[in-house]
Amino acid sequence: MSSAMALSSSLMRLGASRLSSMMGLARVASSSSMSNSSSSMSSSFSSSSAASLVTTSLGDAPITIELPRPYDTHLCEPPSTTVTTTPAEIEKFFKTTYLMRRMEIACDVLYKGKFIRGFCHLYDGQEAIIVGIEAALTWNDSIVTSYRDHCTHLGRGGNVKEVIAELLGKAPGCSKGNGGSMHMYRKETNFYGGNGIVGAQVPLGAGLAFGHKYRNDNCVAITMYGDGAANQGQIFEAMNMAALWDLPCIFVCENNHYGMGTAEWRSAKSPEYYKRGDYIPGIKIDGMDCLSVKQGFAFAKEFALKNGPIIVEADTYRYHGHSMSDPGSTYRTRDEISGVRQERDPVDRMRKLLIDVVGTSPDQIKAWEKELRKEVDDAVEFAKNAPLPPDAQLYENIYVDGKGIEARGVEISNVNVLG
Amino acid sequence: MKNTMAGMASISLPLPLRARLSILCCGGGGGSMIHGFGRAFSSSSSSSSSSSSASGSPTTMHAAINSAITHAMSEDPTTLVFGEDVAFGGVFRATTHLREKFGPRRAFNTPLSENGIVGFGIGVAIAGHRAIAEVQFADYIFTAMDQIVNEAAKCRYRSGAQFPAGGLTIRAPYGAVGHGGHYHSQSPEAYFCHTPGLRVVMPRNPYDAKGLLLASIRCDDPVIFLEPKALYRTAVSDNVPTEAYEVPLGKAEVVREGNDVTLVAWGAQVHVAEQAADALREERGATVEVVDLRSLLPWDAETVCQSVSKTGRLVVTHEAPITAGFGAEIVAEVTNACFTRLESPPERVCGMDTPFPLYGESLYVPTKLRVLEAMKRVLDF
Numbered sequence: 075m076s077s078a079m080a081l082s083s084s085l086m087r088l089g090a091s092r093l094s095s096m097m098g099l100a101r102v103a104s105s106s107s108m109s110n111s112s113s114s115m116s117s118s119f120s121s122s123s124a125a126s127l128v129t130t131s132l133g134d135a136p137i138t139i140e141l142p143r144p145y146d147t148h149l150c151e152p153p154s155t156t157v158t159t160t161p162a163e164i165e166k167f168f169k170t171t172y173l174m175r176r177m178e179i180a181c182d183v184l185y186k187g188k189f190i191r192g193f194c195h196l197y198d199g200q201e202a203i204i205v206g207i208e209a210a211l212t213w214n215d216s217i218v219t220s221y222r223d224h225c226t227h228l229g230r231g232g233n234v235k236e237v238i239a240e241l242l243g244k245a246p247g248c249s250k251g252n253g254g255s256m257h258m259y260r261k262e263t264n265f266y267g268g269n270g271i272v273g274a275q276v277p278l279g280a281g282l283a284f285g286h287k288y289r290n291d292n293c294v295a296i297t298m299y300g301d302g303a304a305n306q307g308q309i310f311e312a313m314n315m316a317a318l319w320d321l322p323c324i325f326v327c328e329n330n331h332y333g334m335g336t337a338e339w340r341s342a343k344s345p346e347y348y349k350r351g352d353y354i355p356g357i358k359i360d361g362m363d364c365l366s367v368k369q370g371f372a373f374a375k376e377f378a379l380k381n382g383p384i385i386v387e388a389d390t391y392r393y394h395g396h397s398m399s400d401p402g403s404t405y406r407t408r409d410e411i412s413g414v415r416q417e418r419d420p421v422d423r424m425r426k427l428l429i430d431v432v433g434t435s436p437d438q439i440k441a442w443e444k445e446l447r448k449e450v451d452d453a454v455e456f457a458k459n460a461p462l463p464p465d466a467q468l469y470e471n472i473y474v475d476g477k478g479i480e481a482r483g484v485e486i487s488n489v490n491v492l493g
Numbered sequence: 494m495k496n497t498m499a500g501m502a503s504i505s506l507p508l509p510l511r512a513r514l515s516i517l518c519c520g521g522g523g524g525s526m527i528h529g530f531g532r533a534f535s536s537s538s539s540s541s542s543s544s545s546s547a548s549g550s551p552t553t554m555h556a557a558i559n560s561a562i563t564h565a566m567s568e569d570p571t572t573l574v575f576g577e578d579v580a581f582g583g584v585f586r587a588t589t590h591l592r593e594k595f596g597p598r599r600a601f602n603t604p605l606s607e608n609g610i611v612g613f614g615i616g617v618a619i620a621g622h623r624a625i626a627e628v629q630f631a632d633y634i635f636t637a638m639d640q641i642v643n644e645a646a647k648c649r650y651r652s653g654a655q656f657p658a659g660g661l662t663i664r665a666p667y668g669a670v671g672h673g674g675h676y677h678s679q680s681p682e683a684y685f686c687h688t689p690g691l692r693v694v695m696p697r698n699p700y701d702a703k704g705l706l707l708a709s710i711r712c713d714d715p716v717i718f719l720e721p722k723a724l725y726r727t728a729v730s731d732n733v734p735t736e737a738y739e740v741p742l743g744k745a746e747v748v749r750e751g752n753d754v755t756l757v758a759w760g761a762q763v764h765v766a767e768q769a770a771d772a773l774r775e776e777r778g779a780t781v782e783v784v785d786l787r788s789l790l791p792w793d794a795e796t797v798c799q800s801v802s803k804t805g806r807l808v809v810t811h812e813a814p815i816t817a818g819f820g821a822e823i824v825a826e827v828t829n830a831c832f833t834r835l836e837s838p839p840e841r842v843c844g845m846d847t848p849f850p851l852y853g854e855s856l857y858v859p860t861k862l863r864v865l866e867a868m869k870r871v872l873d874f
């Protein structure tokens with residue numbers, strides 16, 4: 075209940091800012107150079123390897139690691155729990171999860187400083203899922219997700235600047251400032267976006283999978299949703315279609331065990347989400363471990379290409395509240411949160427592997443962390459100083475070119491549809 | 494017939510808001526009529542309206558809504574309240590303590606399933622319950638559109654009145670709050686106004702919210718009740734009676750009288766309208782008759798047309814996009830009914846024909862300035 079109170083008081087803050095902005099004059103955005111900066115930014119990440127978000131220095135001699143947690147499966151044989159990796163890969167996993175973590179923490183700070191407004195959902199705690207997925211797939215595979223999408227964008231080769239600029243509603247944001255926190259997109263790497271309406275993206279994933287099958291391109295579509303979203307009817311509709319037509323679709327339930335303040339068992343008759351496709355096979359993976367996710371998704375992709383849809387339930391945890399207005403501590407215990415942080419943290423798990431298995435020195439790791447923190451700090455500065463989108467952008471991109479809607483000045487009482 | 498005491502809104506909120514809203518809400522009128530006391534209801538409710546209003550206390554919008562639901566659940570043991578996180582009080586605190594008061598069988602959480610929530614609500618309503626379903630934000634109501642439009646609205650008609658879904662009231666917070674972006678800001682009223690069989694109700698202040706919601710719950714038609722979420726805590730009505738009362742459905746209210754322009758609005762936009770009316774009086778000395786529609790379906794064309802017959806000029810303002818917004822219906826009806834009385838073409842000041850934007854909301858929303866400009870245009874025509 076007090077989480078609800080916090081939610082509502084945050085909305086009142088929104089109300090306050092709206093009213094004050096209504097009293098003031100409309101802000102005037104500078105439109106210069108925004109398209110330049112956004113295109114130059116994305117081109118630096120247009121290479122096809124998922125490794126480009128961070129650079130690695132360690133070697134690539136194979137290491138085998140035994141996963142501590144076995145896979146649970148439904149209507150299929152589990153993959154092996156012996157994973158092959160390399161020092162460079164562990165380094166990459168560490169750096170990427172760490173960068174994501176720092177970015178989300180920076181978002182928290184920016185939100186509290188009122189640089190980010192409105193709705194903002196953080197991914198910290200869940201980083202291993204997107205990192206593991208990207209290690210098993212290519213950017214030719216499609217991905218579509220919910221509003222918890224900041225790190226998905228990084229996984230798809232976007233950079234921290236684009237994400238934070240988008241969060242601030244700035245022109246160089248990855249959706250030109252139009253989308254905000256819930257709507258990151260990256261067309262060049264088949265990231266079909268974040269979605270604000272819970273569950274809405276799941277049938278889209280079936281459609282994306284159909285596209286892959288039709289083109290016969292040997293790729294899969296990943297369609298991600300939460301444990302709360304798993305109760306939306308359209309998910310079952312999408313699963314039926316995907317199974318009926320043998321589509322290469324991986325339904326990914328990111329089970330962080332809460333949908334807003336509601337624990338999974340309060341809203342789901344069966345919280346075994348990997349079994350909820352009934353006739354669709356499923357696998358449950360440790361969503362806090364990049365290696366478990368990587369192995370699980372390599373298996374799922376192969377399976378989906380051969381047999382049609384599969385459900386992957388990633389057992390995970392979100393550290394922050396549901397969104398910025400939820401302290402996240404009223405419907406779960408502090409012990410629960412700190413227990414997960416201590417036992418299962420995805421960043422710590424990779425840090426530990428680096429130290430224990432690869433033999434990386436703690437000083438080396440600290441130096442990497444410092445660099446990554448600087449990257450985030452720089453991105454924050456960049457975003458703060460970036461221009462707002464031009465006002466005219468409010469009326470563009472509603473229809474195809476030439477059919478945009480143009481407003482007559484700020485005090486308009488009418489809009490004009492150009493033919 | 495106006496009781497300026499009753500629904501007079503005043504404000505208790507942080508400073509930046511206080512400045513503006515006190516202009517908005519205290520500038521005169523703000524009065525609400527008290528109607529429907531004692532309809533199918535306990536003896537205490539038969540006391541006269543003005544003395545009852547004096548017994549009220551300053552009440553926020555969410556508390557007024559909570560109070561209406563509490564009355565409804567107390568008076569009728571079939572009444573249920575449900576929705577996402579409703580048993581925990583809901584995102585906006587409108588349903589706090591209901592589970593404690595009425596038990597988990599009558600106030601309960603649902604899974605995240607809007608279409609299911611509404612369909613379930615229709616089912617229990619048909620089975621004889623009063624069902625108060627909450628959709629967490631009006632922006633999510635589209636997921637339940639089929640159940641609302643194809644089922645709730647048509648049950649009575651197609652069953653020859655055997656199985657009406659009249660016991661169903663769907664509450665949803667709507668409207669701009671500052672930075673809600675695409676999916677926490679929309680005003681979807683016009684979609685429902687296009688659906689015979691539904692009632693659509695939108696209160697502007699706590700006094701009306703309580704009275705209208707109670708009338709909606711008791712009403713034997715399915716009602717879409719859209720609550721201005723920006724006002725949940727910021728709008729306070731001074732004299733919301735602690736007892737039950739109704740504000741009648743289908744009746745507009747003349748919030749303030751004037752002679753030169755009729756300005757029609759509903760929900761939170763009424764406050765913008767009042768502010769624009771003040772500004773016009775200051776700038777031009779012209780007086781504006783502000784009409785709060787309160788119910789959009791069915792709507793009170795009579796009150797609006799009477800006013801326009803007097804003033805000869807009409808401006809309608811709403812947050813939803815202009816094209817096929819409910820303002821279009823009002824303008825069409827008034828143009829027809831008051832054609833010979835009109836001194837100038839009616840105007841609409843609305844949201845733009847764009848998605849609700851994340852940035853630049855202040856450009857999108859129909860601000861006081863834009864309403865003021867439109868009123869000057871109809872005066873200068």
Ligand SMILES: Cc1ncc(C[n+]2csc(CCOP(=O)(O)OP(=O)(O)O)c2C)c(N)n1
Nearest residue numbers: 222270271272300301302303332333334633
């Ligand atoms: C159709 C719809 N209903 C409700 C909401 C409000 N809402 C946003 S997220 C959320 C909880 C979703 O939980 P889950 O699917 O578990 O995802 P998580 O937030 O845990 O990542 C709710 C109720 C919404 N955005 N859309």
Ligand SMILES: [Mg+2]
Nearest residue numbers: 300301332333
């Ligand atoms: Mg969840």
